[in-house]
Amino acid sequence: MSKPVAKSFTKPAKGSNQLRIIGGAWRGRKLNFPDVDGLRPTGDRIRETLFNWLAPDIKGAHCLDLFAGSGALGLEALSRGAQSSLLLEKHAAAAQQLKSNLQLLQADNGRVEQVDSLQWLKQQQPPYPFDIIFIDPPFALDLWEPIAGALETQGWLSDEAIIYLEAPRDAHLQLPAHWQLHRDKQAGQVSFRLYHRQAPATPTNG
Numbered sequence: 635m636s637k638p639v640a641k642s643f644t645k646p647a648k649g650s651n652q653l654r655i656i657g658g659a660w661r662g663r664k665l666n667f668p669d670v671d672g673l674r675p676t677g678d679r680i681r682e683t684l685f686n687w688l689a690p691d692i693k694g695a696h697c698l699d700l701f702a703g704s705g706a707l708g709l710e711a712l713s714r715g716a717q718s719s720l721l722l723e724k725h726a727a728a729a730q731q732l733k734s735n736l737q738l739l740q741a742d743n744g745r746v747e748q749v750d751s752l753q754w755l756k757q758q759q760p761p762y763p764f765d766i767i768f769i770d771p772p773f774a775l776d777l778w779e780p781i782a783g784a785l786e787t788q789g790w791l792s793d794e795a796i797i798y799l800e801a802p803r804d805a806h807l808q809l810p811a812h813w814q815l816h817r818d819k820q821a822g823q824v825s826f827r828l829y830h831r832q833a834p835a836t837p838t839n840g
Contacts, residue, residue: 653704656681658713665735667704668727675706676770676800680819680826684798685714687817687828688766691796692716695765698790700751700781705732707768707798712741716766719744722751752777755784763792770800782809793833800826 653675655663667675676684684707685692693715699708702721712719721744723729729748736744747754751771767785771777778801785791797813803825810831817828 651704653706653709654678655710655713657685657710658715660709660713660739663713663739665705665709665738667731667735670703670725670728675704676826677821680800680821680824681706681710683819684826684828685710688714688796688798691766696720696762696792697766697768698722698764699768700755701769701771702732702746703728703770705735707770708744709735709739709741711766711768712739712744717743720764721746722749722754724748724750752780752784755781755788755790758788760788760790763795764790765792765795767791767795767797769797773802778805778807779809782807782813786810791831793831795831797829797831798826799829800824 651667651669652664653667655661655665656678692711694717695711697708697711697716697719699705699719699721702708702723705721708719708721721732723732723746726748729746732746736746769778769781771781778799801807803820803823805825809829812832812834813829814832815827816830819826
């Protein structure tokens with residue numbers, strides 16, 4: 635006989651919102667996320683486009699969702715066959731809801747860390763190189779370039795990692811030269827981009 639599901643998993647909390655998984659094993663599932671200033675889930679149309687782009691690479695990938703928020707990207711990746719998804723989220727209420735949603739989905743290949751993403755990247759040793767990285771920070775914090783630098787210098791990226799980035803449409807970002815822009819679209823004032831990393835050549839002794 636199965637255990638009853640805790641009420642917090644089935645009944646939205648006051649002031650909560652809902653996210654819908656749009657593809658994969660959990661397609662159509664609705665999950666709660668709290669009202670948090672600056673939390674703006676990636677919209678369905680953008681997610682559909684993004685995961686169409688990622689379709690050849692998502693299965694078996696190790697994913698890192700750096701500003702997880704509602705979990706729109708990290709959870710969608712798990713639904714579509716990613717091997718693992720590490721979700722970083724600074725806000726306590728959002729991080730707790732992410733943990734609850736992983737339990738609800740029985741997703742033991744997902745993990746949440748309530749941390750400041752930039753500091754955490756600099757201080758931790760990666761458990762393995764990540765294949766797909768989602769970078770969608772609050773725009774006002776201007777964290778794209780520092781995050782890219784920390785990912786590179788601390789060894790978080792696999793040789794041919796794929797990096798997804800959301801930024802203002804008019805943002806001119808100085809990213810690592812070996813991150814090659816692969817796809818680029820706009821939705822209103824938001825630009826969403828997919829980069830393919832080309833591992834820097836290893837110097838050889840002449």
